[in-house]
Amino acid sequence: MKITATRQTDVLIVGGGASGLRAALAAAETGARVLLANKGPLARSGITLTAAGGMQAPLHPDDSPELFCDDIIRCGYGLADRDLAQTLAADAAGRVLETERYGVSFVRDAAGGYALGQFPGQSQPRNLFVRGGGIGLAGALAKACRGHAGITVLDDFFVTGLVRDAAGAVAGAVGLDLRNGELALLAAPAVVMATGGCQWLWATNDCPADATGDGLVHAYRAGAELVDMEMVLFYPSVLVWPPSLQGAFVHYEYLAPDVLDGNIYDNAGRPVLPKPLPVRDEAMLLLARAVRDGRAGPHGGLMWYVGDSPKGTAAVAAKLDILQYNYIRAHGVDPATDRVEVAPGAHYLLGGIHIDPDCRTSVRGLFAAPECAGNFDGANRLAGNGLTATQVFGARAGLAAGRWAADNGGARPDPAAVEEETARVAARLAPAKSGGTDLAALRDRLRAAVQQYAGVGRDAAGLQRLARLAGDTRAELAAARVPDAGVFNQRLVELIELENMAEIAGLVAGSALTRAETRGHHIRDDFPARDDANWLCHTLATRAADGPRFGAKPLRGR
Structure with a gap:
């Protein structure tokens, strides 16, 4: 399998949920050419469609961005970066109401105002109910993107990995165009990762089967910092x-x-x-x-x-x-x-790719937006913050990526990096008539282990078992092959997804082992107390030549 198609653009958005759609619109507003690649059909796949509540914004007369920010930090047990919490709270009202210009509709009260609900943790009524939930939000934003001359949408395009230029900056991505079976290079000086979380790694979850953490792994392999990967919100x-x-x-x-x-x-x-x-x-x-x-x-x-x-x-x-x-x-x-x-x-990934208020990561040219971005909710998320964050940080990521592309010229992917990623994907294929590897048993074993050892209650012995099993699964998958089926090669997608899931499982286990305390949704049965003296900070996961490295990263604005 070789690269048979190359597309050049200014900003590449990976992921077509609410974050990616809003990022695409914002980037196009800067005058950038935007290419949005989505793993499935736009507005008919992804995690956004499962959202059924609303968005949070301080619109009540007794509310304010300051109260909102305080609620985020308090209910997140102090683990949110304050500058990001402040950004989310300050931008929320404007970005939430802005969705109406794209066709989003909110439930109104008898007087015609917004029907504000007060959910647990909110100090004032702050929840706006979106008509149609996530489906209504995604549908309206998708229609706006498809109608924008500066945005090109690639449905059913599965990104397999990022590529960088000779200086180490991100320069685009390689992926499978499932509709024609081609392996394509999408070259771009700015990439926004908006692929959602990894909740399908847990056997009990409320997310679609495509929530496999792909973007987290792409960013991690490209050198980005991941924080608080142990923090997964378990919906009751x-x-x-x-x-x-x-x-x-x-x-x-x-x-x-x-x-x-x-x-x-x-x-x-x-x-x-x-x-x-x-x-x-x-x-x-x-x-x-x-x-x-x-x-x-x-x-x-x-x-x-x-x-x-x-x-x-x-x-x-x-x-x-x-x-x-x-x-x-x-x-x-x-x-x-x-x-x-x-x-x-498992409902929502609280950790993820470390970002600043403009959604920049630790890799030049790479930006990230919720849910695959982390460090703004902390150890617990308020109801309504999920969709709000997609609009606040999605817009910020798109604007920042558009500016970066304008300042840094065209992408120049390193041919060696492109060849490495191409060869990695090609090596997963067996002859077309081969039966290939049965992935179901490996997938079920991994998901059951994550549920058992990294679920609501955790301890060192179980997390160590999970880390070993994740490593064993990656080793078994290294020899796995699937048939070269051409168009819509779903088994190849499943194999690469499972590789990503196994890598994420190891990062979750290692991060959970590192945080030797209980805080929010991370409950260590062997460390049942909250420990602000040692752990009022992020856990940090970075990639080294011989595997992941785990440590701590200070909070911003503590």
Whole structure:
């Protein structure tokens, strides 16, 4: 397999979720030529589509960016870089409302104003409900991108790795055009990584199967710093039964008295959550402890239930008459009346590629935007911050990348770097008629180990087992081959994704071993106390010739 197509552009966006779409629009506003490469069909793949709540912005008359910033840092247990928290809070209102110009619609109250909800951790009502959730947001932004003369979209394009120039700056990427089977070089002096997180690495999660951490690995291999890779937000109420609904979730925030006034119950009918509702990591821990104490239902979960709400069945059904809950109904479970069996599941990557307020990474020419970027939420994320961050930092990444491209001229990829990446991909192929390697067993074993050893409760022995298994999986995959199937070679994509997942599993294990304390969603059973004296800092993962290096990185603005 050789490079058979080359495209030149000013800014390359890798990933077509809400961050990548907003970055593309911002970069195009600088006059840059923009190429957006998405692993699947635009606005029909990726993590953004699973978002079902809204966006957070300080629009209430008693709210302010300062209060918002304080909430971020407090609920993140001090682990957010203050300059990024301040940036997120200061830009939120403008960027959230700006989405309306692209066709995004928000729920309004009876007076015509924004219907602001107050979710756990928010000191004021701050949540704006997006009509259509993540699907509505992504659809509107995708339409705007497709209609922009300066933006070219590549659907079904799987980036396999970044390439650099002779001086070490990023100069583009190599990838598979799945629609024609070609291996292509996308040359660009500025690259924005916007590929989302790696939640599918956990056996219990609420994300699509393409959340495999590709962009994190691309950046890491190119020399970027990764921080806080142990910090994964476990959402309290992910469905575990029936099997057809595993991976869907129901809002634990909707159990608040001013919304549906329900609860999550154990197998004896006792409520698990206090009122007012705790923030996500506290709620997750209460559920996990109830399961561990033998209070779970028949399939290992607890019962989310609003059928006894004092609001009445009609009001509950009306509130839940949205796409996410209608999808659950279509599978034979009515969330308005039935008990829904749930447990904590991987929901959002809190760590990731280290960025500054302009989304620059430690590699020249490489920018990153949430969710694959880290260090702005800390050890826990407030509800609504996920989509807000895509718009704030997506816009900043696109603007900064456009300026970088204008200041640094055309891309000049190092031929040796291009050949190295090309040869790496080509080496994964066997003759077309070969059966190739069965990847399912390796994938299932890895995901089960991550769930067991890097889930809600962790300790050194389990994390060391996970690190060894991740290394063993990478070694086994080094000899794996798949058939050269030409167009839409999904097995080749799955093999490269699994290699990325194994690398990420090792980074999660190593980072979790490094942080010898409990903080937010990182719970060390062997270090149960928070330790500000030693660990009010980021964990740091960098790549060396013989493997990863783990350490600490100071917070900015502490």
